[in-house]
Amino acid sequence: MILQSLIAEFEYEVESTRKLLHAVPEKDLRFRPSPVSWTMGELAQHIATIYYWYVGVFTQDVYDMATDSLERGSPDDIGATLELFEKNTEKALKVLKSVSEEDLQKPWTMKIGEKTVLGPLPRAAVVRSFLYNHVYHHRGEMVVYLRSTGNKPPGLYGPTYEDAQQK
Known part of the structure; x- marks a missing residue:
């Protein structure tokens, strides 16, 4: 029962994440809102990377980030980040369904x-916090970031503020 709900949420929310990442313009990938913040490209890449961690959550009891590596490409290449996202979401859904x-x-x-x-925690709690909520936070x-650079974010849960102002 919980698993079915988690899979349904994953499938629904991955579409919103996809829309958001597709809204990231190449011209603004180096935008950084503060000296301690990631660039827009680094943030986009991090969002795409979170989906990679599903495999580690479900195939290892103790996941050591220090020993894991993932070829990410340049954060200044939104095409590479979108490709990373698609590969990672495919792997994530496959492992979640298994x-x-x-x-x-x-x-x-x-x-x-x-x-x-992090942990030890039941994997269900890890999925909600470390995976799902983590993505939502960064989205x-x-x-x-998009609004700060004059770009319009897509509506993720209905119309955006910008859409509402046009009526």
Whole structure:
């Protein structure tokens, strides 16, 4: 029951993420709202990378970010980021559809080297927090980046503010 809901949410929300990433213009990939912020390209790439982590969540009990590597391409190439997103979402959905309800209750831990940074938590909680909510958080940031550069974000949950002002 929980798994079916998680898969349905994944399939619905991945479309919103796709729309958002397709709205990122090449000309603004180096925009950085503050010295400590990522560039727009780095943020887009990070969003695409989060979908890669589904495989680690469901194939490893302890996932060590320090030993994992992913070829990402340049964050200054939105085409490469969109390609990364599509590959990662395909892998994520495949692994999500391969697990059982029981798998969602098994504990999972994330480390960076010897340091534990998340968990142990049941995988269902990891999916909600580390994967889903993490993407939603960064999508909100991307909307701010787009507006800050004069670009119009797509509507993710109905019309945007900009759409409402045109009526």
